[in-house]
Amino acid sequence: MKLKNFVRILLVIGMIAPALVSQQALKPLTNDDVITMVKSGMPESVVVSAIQSRSGKFSTATSELVRLHKAGVTENELNAMIAASSKGNANPTPSSNLEPPANAPPKSRMPRVSVTVGGTARDLPLEKTQLAETKTKPSSLKVLAGDSAVTQAMQAGINTASYSAASHIGSAIGSTSVQQAGGVLSSIMSHRQPKMTYVWGVPGPASSTVLQIASPAFSVDFSRALGVQPDDYEPTIVKLTPAQNTCRILGATEGKEDVRSSPASDWQVYAHFLEERVKTQSQKLGPGKYNISPGSELAPGEYALVLRPLNKTKNFSGGDVARAQGDGLMFDATWTFQVSEDAQ
Numbered sequence: 001m002k003l004k005n006f007v008r009i010l011l012v013i014g015m016i017a018p019a020l021v022s023q024q025a026l027k028p029l030t031n032d033d034v035i036t037m038v039k040s041g042m043p044e045s046v047v048v049s050a051i052q053s054r055s056g057k058f059s060t061a062t063s064e065l066v067r068l069h070k071a072g073v074t075e076n077e078l079n080a081m082i083a084a085s086s087k088g089n090a091n092p093t094p095s096s097n098l099e100p101p102a103n104a105p106p107k108s109r110m111p112r113v114s115v116t117v118g119g120t121a122r123d124l125p126l127e128k129t130q131l132a133e134t135k136t137k138p139s140s141l142k143v144l145a146g147d148s149a150v151t152q153a154m155q156a157g158i159n160t161a162s163y164s165a166a167s168h169i170g171s172a173i174g175s176t177s178v179q180q181a182g183g184v185l186s187s188i189m190s191h192r193q194p195k196m197t198y199v200w201g202v203p204g205p206a207s208s209t210v211l212q213i214a215s216p217a218f219s220v221d222f223s224r225a226l227g228v229q230p231d232d233y234e235p236t237i238v239k240l241t242p243a244q245n246t247c248r249i250l251g252a253t254e255g256k257e258d259v260r261s262s263p264a265s266d267w268q269v270y271a272h273f274l275e276e277r278v279k280t281q282s283q284k285l286g287p288g289k290y291n292i293s294p295g296s297e298l299a300p301g302e303y304a305l306v307l308r309p310l311n312k313t314k315n316f317s318g319g320d321v322a323r324a325q326g327d328g329l330m331f332d333a334t335w336t337f338q339v340s341e342d343a344q
Helices: 002-025 029-038 044-053 062-070 077-087 139-145 148-158 316-321 326-334
Strands: 112-117 120-123 128-133 161-164 178-179 197-204 217-221 233-239 242-243 246-254 265-267 277-278 280-286 289-294 303-309 331-339
Touching: 029 044, 029 062, 029 120, 044 062, 044 077, 062 077, 128 148, 139 148, 139 242, 139 246, 148 197, 148 242, 148 246, 178 277, 217 303, 233 280, 233 289, 246 316, 265 316, 326 331
Parallel strands: none
Antiparallel strands: 112 120, 112 217, 128 197, 161 178, 197 246, 217 289, 233 277, 233 303, 242 246, 280 289, 303 331
């Protein structure tokens, strides 16, 4: 009898085990599951596919989105979670399959800038500055532009992988891509110093956006940027300094060595930031929404619209700056333009 009972128990276990395994496999994904996948180093495409193919029980509250963003979850992954959450909560009404209205606000959470020329507004491509290191003191942008260590790092950065921003920016310029941060100068500098000069630059000798007007008007919207407080920032215009036909220097500051790899929010990037600001006229329309134009006609040359903290002592995470996420994305984002020699 004992043997028969044992056999029966084994048979029952054999019948219910697959069901238990199946239930475990079909367990809905959660925010913590996504964070675990991201931190394990899974490719973005794999994480997005898992979110789209598996049932999910995601929280898309603002606090959770911020937590996910700080954990390294990318915009594509966040958008997939939001889409999955919306799909799961949607009521099956006849209108659920209707296309969104033509005047619906863009879904993008990336900052956007448009310029008005001749009464017509067009989006400018979002670019990401490259970050280089040098031992040269940040006495002037012209001095840094002549530093071979800086230009070599910028040139190396141009050859790194890029990621497409067109689908998130909602720009009419569909083929525009955002350049990833440049390489560290470990091969150039054999001896590290306690203090480094960190230089922000834009790849290429000239902007692809050429304006024929000397007093352009811009509209700026960073109200939906993830992981930041829009009221902490304002847009401004800076003059770019060409560097040996390789890049254009935007600004520079000093910091501790390896500060840009630190996850701690203790880097006062902008407290002593060296840049050539242009006087502007700015109108705030709401949190993260502005109209801005130069205070006077711009001389021919290279310029950029950038986002800067209102409080110059605001702390940044070096890791966020290097990866262009959260506050780092705001500081690294730039929209370059060139005022032509024939500008009116």
